[in-house]
Amino acid sequence: MNQIERSDNQPEFDAIIVGSGTCGATIARALCRRNKNVLLLERGDNAPVNESLLRMAAVMDEVPLGEGRLATMRAIATGGSTGLYFGVVNYPRPDTFSRLGIDLGADFDAVRQELPIAQLPEALLGDQNRRLRESALALGHAWQKNDMLIDLAKCDGGYRYEAKWKARSYVDEAVAQGATLISRATVHKVLIEGGKAVGVEYRVRRGLFGSETRRVYGARIILAAGELASPQLLRDSGVPGIGDRGFYCNPGYAIYGLVPGLTGRSSFVGSMGCSYDEGIELGDANVPQHMLRPMMLAGFKLRHLVASTRSIGIGVKVKDGFGGELRPDGRLHKTFDREDRQRLDKGRAEAIRILRHAGATHITDFGVTAAGRVGGLVRIGEHVDDKLETRYRNLYVCDGSVLPDDMRGTPTLTLVCLARHLSRHLLATL
Ligand SMILES: Cc1cc2nc3c(=O)[nH]c(=O)nc-3n(C[C@H](O)[C@H](O)[C@H](O)COP(=O)(O)OP(=O)(O)OC[C@H]3O[C@@H](n4cnc5c(N)ncnc54)[C@H](O)[C@@H]3O)c2cc1C
Structure with a gap:
């Protein structure tokens, strides 16, 4: 050196x-x-x-982030x-x-x-996005489109990474x-x-x-x-x-099912969603096909890997309290309290209800592995x-x-x- x-x-x-x-x-x-x-x-x-x-x-x-397989x-x-x-x-x-x-x-x-800020026009939504929206709306959720940092002129009729x-x-x-x-x-x-x-x-x-x-x-x-x-x-x-008060990390789930007859196509993740309850967000987690397959492979979800065009996904993100610590070696270690866990359970249960109502079977998730923004x-x-x-x-x-x-x-x-x-x-x- x-x-x-x-x-x-x-x-x-x-x-x-x-x-x-x-x-x-x-x-x-x-x-x-x-x-x-x-x-x-x-x-x-x-x-x-x-x-x-x-x-x-x-x-x-x-x-x-120290808690099970939780990571950001x-x-x-x-x-x-x-x-x-x-x-x-x-x-x-x-x-x-x-x-x-x-x-x-x-x-x-x-x-x-x-x-560039826009909401996805209907023409850019896939079958899976529409099916999820229908189901969420039927169950009384205010499922709506999100603004996105996307240049629609670069979309060329479908999902384009370059458009973001x-x-x-x-x-x-x-x-x-x-x-x-x-x-x-x-x-x-x-x-x-x-x-x-x-x-x-x-x-x-x-x-x-x-x-x-x-x-x-x-x-x-x-x-x-x-x-x-x-x-x-x-x-x-x-x-x-x-880090003296711990930190939050907005943990959640990505939950997927298979809908018979669905012909999904690649679309922008997070284009729609809703707030479900105090501190629980639900969102469209239909990732583009080229990302879905490796994700399913890594999680050993072989049925979902083979039938990826029939996949339908929903993301759950909850507001957690401050907890855990920033350790001297720089590693973060998160702990959840009872309220955090209750929110996670409640959000997961509602996501599964929406997927079932959409006709999904073989519903599966990866555990509480996905954390959002770390802050505090x-x-x-x-x-x-x-x-x-x-x-x-x-x-x-x-x-x-x-x-x-x-x-x-x-x-x-x-x-x-x-x-x-x-x-x-x-x-x-x-
Ligand atoms: C999968 C995923 C999906 C997301 N989706 C959204 C979304 O839909 N909407 C949204 O608003 N946000 C989203 N985010 C979050 C958003 O991208 C980030 O919050 C935002 O880009 C953070 O900006 P930043 O400037 O704080 O840090 P970053 O954009 O993370 O930049 C930090 C940079 O510092 C570099 N760096 C780190 N340590 C060092 C070091 N010691 N020395 C030199 N360089 C270093 C890193 O390599 C990196 O390039 C998402 C993030 C991820 C990972």
């Missing part, structure tokens, strides 16, 4: 951004548009992400988790940020103008405008001097087995490594109280201020880890707004 040290420690960059996902990409683009000198350090590689089995296996990172997913690649996400939009409640002293109004309007908006497009724009992107570079330490963040230390992979440790210095350091990585980086930097480890107003700055000057955090506790829905659109909010502050001070 080769350690590169600088003698003067002078900033080489206006901003060093750790992670090129939703927030990192948005900030990099905003700063580069105003000619700032930006370094993006990204743990993953820079090859384009697609939904081929090989590529998905390379970028998908399943992070265990993220993508490790340029563009971060939007490389794998579904594109469902939830909007922030008006007071979610204003009570923390953050006004996202103008950013929200601008983001809504810029990003992805943060990668912002990274590409930032790089075209002069940002330096270093891939396969994992930041493991923030360099602090005299109460100020001055740089980061990172390990960059070289070839198949080699790596090199380097230090780089910048006027502003922005942690945008995602909800799973930034809390640990903050704690390692000496920010106290990270970093808090605005406590660990970071309303400018997202930590107790160390010039060290900022902007990613899913800082979202307020009442923001449990799908976060991407909100994160783009929050990243714009921070970008404005950075531009005003650089």
Whole structure:
């Protein structure tokens, strides 16, 4: 291992951004548009992400949460988790940020103008989506279409991965405008001097087995490594109280059945759904066929693998309380209380009722394996201020880890707004 040290420690960059996902990409683009000198350090590689089995296996990172086979997913690649996400939009409640002293109004309007947002037209729904909707509506659920970050002009009559908006497009724009992107570079330490963040230390992979440790210095350091990585980086930097209340992870089920005669086709996951009860969400989990088959194979659901076009799926996601811990080695360990388990049981039972009513047989699930967004480890107003700055000057955090506790829905659109909010502050001070 080769350690590169600088003698003067002078900033080489206006901003060093750790992670090129939703927030990192948005900030990099905003700063580069105003000619700032930006370094993006990204743990993953820079090859384009697609939904081929090989590529998905390379970028998908399943992070265990300690409770049984419970795990959450993220993508490790340029563009971060939007490389794998579904594109469902939830909007922030008006007071979610204003009570923390953050006004996202103008950013929200601008983001809504810029990003492609649409509901799926009927022509893009498959048999399985319609059958699920009919069943849910017949049982009294307010099953409705969700807004999605999808460009309908790119759908070409069916499901297209390319139609989903992805943060990668912002990274590409930032790089075209002069940002330096270093891939396969994992930041493991923030360099602090005299109460100020001055740089980061990172390990960059070289070839198949080699790596090199380097230090780089910048006027502003922005942690945008995602909800799973930034809390640990903050704690390692000496920010106290990270994870002291445990965390939530929005656990749930993906439940599938087979409907005789159904001729499903690939469609966008999460295009429809409803709130079932206090803290229980049900959604259309009909993943595209090329993803359904490997999923069934991995779960040894051979009947569902063979009959995948007859498959119909529903997702259950529940609001869990704070529990568990962020361990010293960085691993998360979740515990559920009685209320969490009751919600999980109730949601699962209702999902099965909807599937049965839709005519499904051979109903099966994978256990409580799927967790949604992990949150509650970093808090605005406590660990970071309303400018997202930590107790160390010039060290900022902007990613899913800082979202307020009442923001449990799908976060991407909100994160783009929050990243714009921070970008404005950075531009005003650089
Ligand atoms: C399967 C799936 C489906 C989803 N569906 C939806 C949806 O429908 N709607 C929605 O709004 N959201 C969805 N999400 C969530 C959404 O994609 C993320 O919440 C959002 O992209 C988070 O943005 P971020 O900037 O916080 O982090 P990320 O986009 O995760 O980016 C973090 C980046 O930092 C890099 N990184 C991590 N550690 C380091 C390190 N130490 N050094 C350098 N780089 C590092 C990572 O490789 C990654 O590129 C989904 C996520 C997944 C996995």
